Amino acid sequence: MGPETGAGPELRAAGETVPVVLAAGLGTRMNSRLAKALHELGGQPLVEHVLRAVQEAGLGRPVVVVGYQKERLAELLEERALLVEQPAMHGTGDAVMQAVERLGPAVTDVLVLYADCPLIPADLLRRVVTRHRESGADVTLLTTLMPDPRGYGRILRDAAGRVRGIVEEREATPEERAVHEVNTGIGVWRVERLRRVLPHLPWHGEERYLTEALGAILAEGGQVEVVEAEDPGLVMGINTRRELAQAEARLRELTLERLLAAGVTVVDPATTYVDPTVEVGQDTIIYPLTFLRGRTRIGRECRIGPMTTIVDSRLADGVTVQQSVVESSVLGTKSRVGPFSHLRPGTRLDRDVAIGNFVELKNTQVGIGSKAGHHSYLGDATIGSRVNIGAGTVIVNFDGKEKHRTFIGDQAFIGCNSNLVSPVEIGAGAYVAAGSTITQNVPADALGIARARQENKPGWSARRR
Incomplete structure (x- = not known):
């Protein structure tokens, strides 16, 4: 089986909130020819852990965005996920856009997950989705406080404690780098908002970042909610x-x-x-x-x-x-x-x-x-x-x-x-x-x-x- 093409009926009937798992990356810092999503943790590929959490959370059949070694991922996932191909590695913003373009009108929200964040527990996913639904927010971010936040995007808040943006570490000021609240990358996004802002995200070299969609949605007057993960070890990303x-x-x-x-x-x-x-x-x-x-x-x-x-x-x-x-x-x-x-x-x-x-x-x-x-x-x-x-x-x-x-x-x-x-x-x-x-x-x-x-x-x- 290969990545699906065209907007099939399964995607159009996918439900209100669809999990979208990003698994297209090469994993360059792993210094490996194996796709990062296929590296094993506890005897199973990283992406398997994320799919198990989705299943245990009762969130239905996920969409998995694939790219590098897509055939191997397709063979592994078989009928358990709907596969969408990201033709070129143009970053997280582009990856989510590939999935959003495939979603039908029944889908109101997407829960964005990462194949390299395998320890995420099912109950935490349920918390994020529930908070998003109950608050009526346009974006609900999962954040955490990390003693050593190096490598993560920082959550920026205003004087009233409201989220005003996310800044990547390489672009952060010294004051912003001192912030310990970080973006895990996991969150629920209103599809209607994403469809408007994703095509207009700025390019950074060959990539577009999903984090910058947050600023565009805030500029439109969108509402942002936050769920904090108490244990940062459960939301750690794996890059090395x-x-x-x-x-x-x-x-x-x-x-x-x-x-x-x-x-x-x-x-x-x-x-x-x-x-x-x-x-x-x-x-x-x-x-x-x-x-x-x-x-x-x-x-x-x-x-x-x-x-x-x-x-x-x-x-x-x-x-x-x-x-x-x-x-x-x-x-x-x-x-x-x-x-x-x-x-x-x-x-x-x-x-x-x-x-x-x-x-x-x-x-x-x-x-x-x-x-x-x-x-x-x-x-x-x-x-x-x-x-x-x-x-x-x-x-x-x-x-x-x-x-x-x-x-x-x-x-x-x-x-x-x-x-x-x-x-x-x-x-x-x-x-x-x-x-x-x-x-x-x-x-x-x-x-x-x-x-x-x-x-x-x-x-x-x-x-x-």
């Missing part, structure tokens, strides 16, 4: 790698605060990394150097870590994972994994399964109470309940061209250092003798032996010496 790292630290702090409040024990927050999309149940303990990523869901009373990574996985109640990696897997109640094991995508453990040290599973289902204690590879297999997998067991699932499955029945016993060459089936209650290479099915309750017979030659060693 350093600021991206600062935002990452703040997002991690917010996420861990949510888990702590929900009854999760985080032993060392400074060394625990949890994506904001992760959910963890009450009375679970997370130990240091643990990474919980993506759409991971963890139940109650689990023990996770230390030195553990879990990605896009679901863990039931009472699960223990120690010093291991779990990817796109499902772990049943009271299952145990680790230390030093790797559960690759497609792994499913039923309840009370024990996976010990240095065991790798891939696309494998393991039944109730089964155990694989040591140094094994179990790939593309269905393993029944109460099965014992001996140390050094390898499921040989790949013939050089295709993967094949292995089936192991309930209560089977696989001896140490066994190779099960797929496709093969080990029947319920069957035994595989240690050191065997099994290439044929073993019937239920049978013993499978596939190894050379031992022969001792008396005196051979002495003669050799």
